[in-house]
Structure formats: C-alpha cells, structure tokens
Amino acid sequence: MARRVLVLVGLLVAGCASTGQVSLGEVREFADASARLGGYAELSRRYRDTYDRESPYLSPQAERVARDTDARRRAVFDDFVAIQKTLVLYMQTLSLLAGDGRYDLSGRIDDLGTGLKAMTDSGLQQRHVAAYTGMTRLLTRVITSRYQNRSVDTMVRDGNADVQTLIDAMIVLTRIYEKANENERKTVLGLFNAEIPMANRNTDRMLVTLAKVHLQNKTAEYKLIDRRYKLAQQGLTKVALGHQKMRENMDKLSSEETRRILAGYVHDLNLIRDALSAE
Structure with missing residues (x-):
C-alpha cells in the first residue's frame, strides 16, 4: 500500500510539473514573438531622418522651418527608442523566466534607461512617462528575484498596466511617424508633379525622363513605408491584446482554450514579422 501511495504521489507531482512547463511554454513563445x-525601431529612425531625405526638395523658406523641426525630432529620438527597448527587455526577461533552465539576469540591470521627458509637442504624455518608470522598477525587482515561477506571475500581473500604456505610446508615436511621412510624401511627389509638366522643351527630354524615373522610385518607396506603418501598428495591437489575455488567464494558462488563444497571437505576430522582414 505504501509503495502504491508513493507511486501515485510521484505521478501527481510529475503531472503538475508537466502542466507548469506547458503553461509557461505558451508564455515563453508569446514573449519571444513579441520581442x-x-x-518600430526602423520607423523611428526614418522619422528622425526626415529632414535628410526631404531637404533637397524644399524651398529656402520651407527648409528653415524643416531645420527647426529636425532639431526637435532628434531631441526626442532617444526617448522614443527607449520605450521600445524597455518593452523588448520586458518580453525577453519574461521569456527567460518562463524557460526551463536557471537564469541570471543581473547583467541586464545596465540595460534599463534613466527616464523619459514628457514634452507637449513630442506625443508622449505623462502617463507614458509614468508607465516607463513603473516598468523599469518592475524589471529591476524581477531581475533580482530568486523565485522563477513567482517572477513570471509577478511580471504578468503587476506589469500588464504599464505594458498596455507603453504599447499605447508606441502606437501613438507610430501614427506621428506616419503623419510626418505623409507630409514628406506630399512635399516630394508634389514637386515632381508640379515641375515635370512645365519642362516641355525638347532640350528637357532627358531631364524629364530622369525625373519620371525618380518619381516612380519615390512613389514605390512611400507605398512600401505606408504598409510598414500599418503592419507595425497591427503587431503592437496584437502584443497588447495577447498580454491582456495572458493576464486575465494567469490562473488557467494550462487550459486548452488559453493555450489556443495565445498560440493564435504567436501565429499572427510571426506572420506580421515575416511580412515586415520580406519588405
């Protein structure tokens, strides 16, 4: 009898361990796909470098205004990128904590930023700054924790609100990037559309041909970038929804329904990443 009880207990413990690994497996896959x-980083750099691309097409008066705008963009660029880096570090840490092996994250403390600046014309709001601060504190606490499974639970439960706010900040900024790109597109393509019809002399034929080729290339470039904005926003929305769903189901991650839902988000994120890479 005693031996049978021990066997049953052993099977129960093994079953619980297996269930825990399965549940954390979905967490790890979602965190990896999100990271x-x-x-976003590429679109942030494109936003920063707007003036470098559009300056050849600007009038002297418009160029003076554009130089001032360029200075403001470069002043906020580091903060814009810091938000993404912190969210990626969160997801990487979550993935590592949900893994099978032991972990030592002490070296990642140095990757955390020192804070953001809320500027009225940057698009960042005070709640975004507060969420960034909260996330860095959470990461510091979790990275120094010795309790792996407990840290996964802590990150998802305590970090969800800040994750949602940081993703909101990235979506807001991506829309700002998109608007800046639209203004650039109007400036550049508008110049060609206005000037090409005016060049109607026989001696302008070669110049017009080159201008038309350049116009085609720029038109294709802006069309491609427009699609990347949409894909980036879709991806960020998927990350937000997936993390929220994970937070709501922390007590039943091993259920078939929760695993299926998280797997669906992973699948969608991988498709979006592949589309971004292909372009």
Missing part, C-alpha cells in the same frame, strides 16, 4: 516583432 522579435520589429518594425
């Missing part, structure tokens, strides 16, 4: 999403 690898991509797109």
